Amino acid sequence: MTHTVSDAARAIGDRVEIFVRNVIAPYERDPRAGAHGPxxxxxxxxxxxxxxxxxxxxxxxxxxxxxNQLDTAYILKRSGLSPLGPVACNTMAPDEGNMFLIGKAGSAEQKERFLKPLASGEARSAFFMTEPAADGGAGSDPSMMKTEAVLDGNHWVIKGRKTYITGAMGAKVGIIMANSKEGACMFLVDLPDPAIKIDRVLDTIDSSMPGGHSEVTIDNLRVPADQMLGQPGQGFRFAQIRLAPARLSHCMRWHGVATRAQEIATAYACRREAFGKLLIDHEGVGFMLAENQIDLKQAELMIDWCASALDAGGDGNIESSMAKVAVSEALFRVADRCVQVMGAQGVTGDTIVEQLFREVRAFRIYDGPTDVHKWSLAKKIKKATLSA
Incomplete structure (x- = not known):
């Protein structure tokens, strides 16, 4: 890795950190930040x-x-110092990934209509890909997708069910993935639409994303043909354009979350006394905080390594899978140790560490569970070895 963070990114990233710490963190106790997000x-x-x-x-x-991705990492890690930071600064999923995809694959007209209100923060978005397991639909395996799109004149008619759709409640822009006879396709849609019914908002372990995560029925939605991203059959290719950077930006944001948890746990250990000395002076506690510092640094280096690979022009598929596994597992260890260091205080709502733990636990699932990424990497290892 030879690239460095630009001065411009450092300047804006440092402003983001000051803003999130001083202006947004106090909102963490606001009752409007509920179980289904702010x-x-x-x-x-x-x-x-x-x-x-x-x-x-x-x-x-x-x-x-x-x-570029390395600069973005510097900025997004700082926006993540509060779970509300990415929401406030408009760096949160799924909006950040959707903006990236529309910016790469959208036409000039699509960018004006759909990207502009997202980039300004005036609108939120949702990405409709995952489907209910009960229907045999797509989860980690998008090839199982059941949602169908059929061309009818100058419109596509879409029908299917989706689930775990982050931000669908309250979103104004949607990207829907569906199968056509030509293959997978992506469509840009205005929301809300009466043909897209939110059946329920799921109760999940995390609570930082506006609108929560919904189960949705799409019933004969008519979408003008010029609202398709690219051409019929390009859906999976566009999904890869979005998914590798989106995985990495998850790592960036949650690195900020884990950093904040470490700060709170360290401050607690440096003022709380037990058995005649500060908690941090007890080897078991001090070692956990030291291990956290190591995990945070290793995660940071993994993020920057993957960012540099993307900036060099690679698709980042392998690198982002490796980063997603390594970073999500490391940050979960950090959050878990922070709870442990704080004892009973760590499982209460008196500090935000309890929520940060829940957010990072969900990260091990979102954008591909750890086990799926390992399985994918193992397949690539086998292929490379047998073809050598």
Whole structure:
């Protein structure tokens, strides 16, 4: 890795950190940040302050260009210092990944209509890919996708069911993945739409993403043909364009979350006394915090390594899988140790460590479970070995 973070990214990243710590962190106890994520009212309020502070969508340059991945990592890690930080600064999933995809694959008209309100923070989005297991639909294996798109004149008619759709409740822009006779396709849609029914918002372990995670029925949705991303059959290729950077940006944001948990646990251990001395002076506690520091640094280096691979022009498929596994597992160890260091205090809502633990636990599942990524990597190892 030979690239370094640009001065421009450092400047905006440092502003983001000050904003998140001083302005957004106090919102963590706001009752509008509920079990299904912050309310739309709270999102609007926080984003207004982000605009005033000049940190709205900070990974997008003022000229509309995207910072490279290494620069983006510097910025997004700082936005993640509060679970509300990415929401306020408009670096949260799925919006960040959807903006990246539309920016890469969208037409000029699609960018104006769908990307512009996302980049300004005026709208939220949802990515409709995962389907209910009870229907035999797509989860970690997108080839199992059951949702169908049929061409009818100058419209596509889409029918199917989706689940775990982050942010569907309250979203204004949707990207729907469906199968056609030509293969997988992606469609840009305006939301809400009466043909897209939110059946329920699922109760999940995490609570940082606006709108939560929904189960959805799509019943004969008519989408104009010019709202397809690219051409019929390009859906899986576009999914790869989105997924590798999106996996990595998850790592970036949650690195900030784990860093914050480490800060809180360390401060607690340095003021709480037991058995005649500070907790941190007990070897068992001090060693856990030391292991956390090691895991955080290794995760940071893994993120930067994968970012550099993407910046060098690679598809990042292997690197992002490796980073997703290594970083999610390392950050979960960090969050778990922080809870342990704080004892009973760590499982209460008196500090945010309990929520940070839940958020990082979910990260081991989102954008591909650890086990699926390991299995995928093992297949590539076998193929490379047998073809050598």
């Amino acid at each position: 309310s739309d009212e709270l999102v609007v309020e926080m984003r207004a302050k982000a605009k005033d502070a000049g940190v709205m969508t900070p990974h997008i340059r003022s000229d509309g260009g995207h910072f």
